[in-house]
Amino acid sequence: MAHLFRSVLTQSLNKTTRPMWMTIQRNMSSHKKETDEEFDQRWKAYFERPNIDGWDIRQGINHMNRLDLIPEPEIISACLQACRRVNDHSLAVRYLETIRYKSNAVSQQVWPWILQEIRPTLDKLGVSTPEDLGYDKPELALKSVDDM
DSSP, X not given: OHHHHHHHHHHHHHHHOOOGGGOOOOOSOOSOOOOHHXXXXXXXXXXXXXXXXXXXXXXXXXXXXXXXXXXXXXXXXXXXXXXXXXXXXXXXXXXXXXXXXXXXXXXXXXXXXXXXXXXXXXXXXXOOOTTTTTTTSOTTOOOOTTXX
């Protein structure tokens, strides 16, 4: 009886186990790379959805903020228009603050260029920039001793 059990056990183990050199290989990079134009079109389409709500806009903004990039002005304009469609002016201003912070970390010339490119959208939608609202200066800051 023990011999029969041992032979059945060894047969089943031989069928299910394989040697280390016969491991399965998976290629993880089977998807194609997304071009910059496809990336821009995907995000513009995301923000231009007619049924988008405030939660979806925030989710898209948070996802884009995690990426190591500054979005193109077309994407920024699409996001601002989505904020206006859901009537969330504060979200639009906070998004502009985020873009300003990320662009100033790269170069001081990027934010003025972005502002120049999205100015028609800002004027059309009536969205204020952080500078217009005084958010670029701290509210309770003391005057610098160099300016006295």
